[in-house]
Amino acid sequence: MTQQRTVLIIDDSPEDREAYRRYLLRDQTHHYIILEEESAEAGLAQCQKLHPDSVLLDFRLPDLDGLEFLEELSHQAGDQAPPVIMLTGQGDEAIAVRAMKLGAQDYLIKGRTSASDLLFTLNNVIENAQLRRELQQRKAELQESQQFIQKIVDTTPGIVYVYDLKEQCCVYINRGITDVLGYTADQISEMGATVLKQLMHPEDLQRVPEHLQQFDLLADGKTLEFEYRMHDAQGNWHWLWSQEAVFKRNASGAIQQILGIAIDVTERKQAEADRDRLLEREKAARAEAEAANRAKDEFVAMVTHDLRAPLNAIQGWTQLLRSGKLDAAARIQALETIERSTRNQARLIEDLLDISRMIQGRLELEPGWIDLTAVVKAAIAAAFPAANTKQIAIAPVLDNSSLTLRGDANRLQQVLGNLLSNAIKFTPEGGRVDVRLAKLGNRELEVRSRETDGRMGGSYAQITVTDTGCGIPPELLPYVFDRYRQAQGLARQGGLGLGLAIARHIVELHGGTIQASSPGEDQGATFTIQLPLTAITPEDTVE
Structure with missing residues (x-):
């Protein structure tokens, strides 16, 4: 052509x-x-x-x-x-x-x-x-993506910083420093190599060389923790807990910069001083804090990797394109890789934003009348390319009767998209995913009503997504809808482990329920959604 x-x-x-x-x-x-x-x-x-x-x-x-x-x-x-x-x-x-x-x-x-x-x-x-125009567009997209990530970092609770070992100063610090210690990022920059000497408690300053030496034996991707005291702009001492990892190495492989995130743990340290009076409560609180810290550690490491990986791909291919040494086929591959990486990063960021909205109670619906059958079909159509790539059959069995409810069609499609994406992700090639949509009968409604103490009356639609994948271990079933659970238990398959938590929140906003079941490992899994149906009155049709 x-x-x-x-x-x-x-x-x-x-x-x-x-x-x-x-x-x-x-x-x-x-x-x-x-x-x-x-x-x-x-x-x-x-x-x-x-x-x-x-x-x-x-x-x-x-x-x-x-x-x-x-x-x-x-x-x-x-x-x-x-x-x-x-x-x-x-x-x-x-x-x-x-x-x-x-x-x-x-x-x-x-x-x-x-x-x-x-x-x-x-x-x-x-x-x-044409190539220059494409590069300019990709560069603009990359800059926009970097600015977006910068906004996320700037709004992250606590202090995010990059410390340069050679210069002995912070080359980056986010706005969290002002919330915790009252200093601005510019003030920290002006302190230069004296920043630790000026702010850190002398006793803790003596432990810094030993702490830094541990990084020589630390593998990339692993983290170290450090607790120390710093005084704020008013001279008050704060206990800080930091988690740090290798951020950059020089050409010879020596550690050049360290990435860290620090939170104010002054209150916890004060509570530890009262351990004689509050020993039992402190033990319970410590166990809970350690579990939360582990979840945070794994999530922070995963976010760092999953957000940086698309950027690395975009940057690498952009440099190759700029060199002008790629043939036509390689240029097409480069542009496709850049586009795919941009989409992946946008998806990860959107999950983070949804979780943020959930935590703040700001994830809202845009309600309207929904044909649930159409929503399910749309979700299946969107998932088909991914399933086809792995030769996984999607077998829908859909009730042809009218299944109408008041809700947000896009958000419900997001829920089904997450379930289908997980089913395809955890199902080996040649597997099968069944999708069923049905209206619960009277006897099923009675049983369901008894199971929920009579809280579910009226008609309900039931959607089930069943796969032939790796299944869910029994000990993890109670936690599959928790945030970041993938990082703690399931095999790492990409993504941040937020999809099921978001799905449960959206379903509950619609007045429904979502449950997971699995016979065990390598025996597949089933996710069941039940949503209340709403009859359309003549007045509704005039809307």
Whole structure:
């Protein structure tokens, strides 16, 4: 299939224009829309109006010469200017250099340029311009993604910092330092290499060298903990607990920078001072705090990896694209990888935002009348490509009767999407996922009502998603809907382990329930959703 490209020829010589036209028509790979102008002013107007893919520009024109044209084009169009190939009857290298500095992409000599030379140069110039535009777009997307992550870091409770071992100072610290110690990030930066000496308790400062030495034996991805005292801007001492990991190594493999997150544990330390009076309560609180810290440790390490991995892929392929050494197939692979990484990172960030909204009680629905059958079909259609890749069959059995309720269709599709995604993720190739949608009968409603102490009256729709995957160990079943549970128990399969927690919250906002069951490991799992149905009255249809 030939590619269509628009080429603007600006030349006051009809013979030269006709020659270029014949050259372009010889190209069997591309279809050219050829525009012609005799003057620079008319050519500039065409550039502004039609945005051609490339311009063949004669150096000597009746109104402006080629260099003046390039200056005016740059002034009018800036970065959006089309690529220009300068054509002249003179072989003046000085003019060629000036033209290239002013934005020309190449320089050809009339009378010495064959059709193949012109086509080769033109196609290279157009492809390079397209590649530059794509790179600019990807760079903008990367910057936007980085800014988004920066916002997440800045709003993270506690202090997030990067400490440089060589410079002995913080090269980054988030806004949490102001909330905890009352200093601004600029004040910490001004302290430079004296930051620990100025803020840390002398007794704890003596333990810092020993703590740092432990990083020499620490594998990447592992973390160390450290407790110490720092005084705030008013001179009050605070106990801080930090978790730190290797962030960057130099060319020789030595640790250069450490990434840490610190929280204020002053109250906990004060409670420990009263352990004689509150010993039993302290033991229970300590066990709970350790469990919470373990969950946080694993989640922080996982977030660091899962957010950084797409960025690494984007950055690596962007550098390869910028080098210009990739062939067409590799460029396509690069762009597909960048796009896929961007989508993955957006999905991870959206899960984090949903969890944040849940914690703050701000995850809201946009209710409307829903055809539940249509919602289930849409979720199955969205999951089909992933299932097809692993040759997993999705077998739907859907009730054809009217199943209508008042709720948020997009959020319910998100719930089913999470369940189907997990089923496909944890099911081996060639497996099967069954999706059933049915309306509960009277006898089923009576049983369900007894199970829930009579709290569920009326009609309910039941959705079940059953897979033939790895199953769920019995000891983990009570916790599958807890946040971050994947990091603590299930095999690491990608994602942050937040999907089921989000799904339960959305279902409960609709007045329904969600449950998980599994015969055991390697025996598959079933997730069951029950949602209250709502009959549509004549008044509702007028809405």
